[in-house]
Amino acid sequence: MSQKKELINELKLVLKGENIEFDSPMKDHITFKVGGPADILVYPTNYEEVISIIKLCKKYESNYFILGNGSNLLVKDGGIRGVVVKFSKLSNIKVEDDKVIAQSGAKLCDVTSESLKASLKGFEFACGIPGSIGGATTMNAGAYNGCMADVVESVLVVDKEGNLIKLSKEDLEFGYRHSVVMTHNYIVLETTLKLIRHNSEDIKTRIDDLTDKRNSKQPLEYASAGSTFKRPEGYFAGKLIQDAGLKGKGVGGAEVSTKHSGFIINKGNATAKDILDLIALVQKEVKEQFDVDLYPEVRIIGEDK
Structure with a gap:
């Protein structure tokens, strides 16, 4: 029996039948709506299952990839070999005094809503980020002059040996779109946020204001992965791209948004290759015209077709 078949058999002992899929198209699981199939897709429902999955992948020398809400991610057209661990069934959120404790798969919009209900201020910046708390913690996601480093108190993680570790804010070594998790x-299992008691009406006003700004400035009517490029020091990626004359530039079904040049969008029939080719074109033009290097903020994984 092959190692892959042995891995599958043992995964079936750990997970319920509906929590394991085969050859699942990743375009159905990421916000860019592109990407080939994952060999094995699993949905853990508790931390013990996560640890078992990681240990089995190590035992059978299988690659694994952790998936939250599928934003900030581009999967290539050939898909992913190995195991994709999707955290959508680990999404509980609880409030204790001035703290919000959220499991890795909890959507940022839901964490924002629970914080508002508890009259806790400080997480409004994340209301429109289309990701999960685990991914946001991992990459120190941010928007509108706020970021995860401002509010995270501690994080529970699993290392590649399957050991549970609790990290303090200082341990996390947050930087621009970076943390020690990366x-x-x-693997982030849960994040504890420390927020501030405040008037709920003020919090809601701030959330509504940021939501209006996002709706008016970002191409939310199209599939994308959010901001495509990291902000180069001293510049704004979107302005550089616009000044390079690339607004509306397309490759296949991919296009530089006419609403916000910092976004590459899927017009509906894009392939991952279309998006990658457009990213390369944008990088080339901005480098030639302004001598500035643009680096993807979007994480690119998988194999070419």
Whole structure:
């Protein structure tokens, strides 16, 4: 029996039948709506299952990839070999005094809503980020002059050996779109946020204001992965792209948004290759015209077709 078949058999002992899929198209699981199939897709429902999955992948020398809400991600057209671990069934959120404790798969919009209900201020910046708390913590996501580093108190993670580790804010070594979670390939299980008691009407006003700004400035009517490029020091990626004359530039079904040049969008029939080719074109033009290097903020994984 092959190692892959042995891995599948053991995964079936750990997970219920509906929580394991085969050859699942990743375009159905990421916000860009592109990407080939994942060999094995699993949905853990508790932390013990996560640890078992990681240990089995190590035992059978299988690659694994952790998936939250599928934003900020581009999967290539050939798909993903190995195991994709999707955290959508680990999404509980609870409030304790001035703290919000959210499991990795909890959507940022839901964490924002629960914070508002509890009259807790500080997480409004995340109301429109289309991701999960695990992914946001991992990459220190941010918007509108706020970021995860401002509000995270501690994080529970699993290392690649399957050990549980609790990290303090200081341990996390937050930087621009970076944390120690990325450095050591930890897996975030839950994040504890420390917020501030405040008037709920003021919090809601701030959320409504940021939501209006996002709706008016971002191409939310199209599939995308959010901001495509990291902000280069001293510049704004969107302005550089616009000044390079690339607004509306397309490759296949991919296009530089005419609403916000910092976004590459899927017009409906894009392939991952279309998007990658457009990213490369944008990088080339901005480098030639302004001598500035643009680096993708979007994480690119998988194999070419």
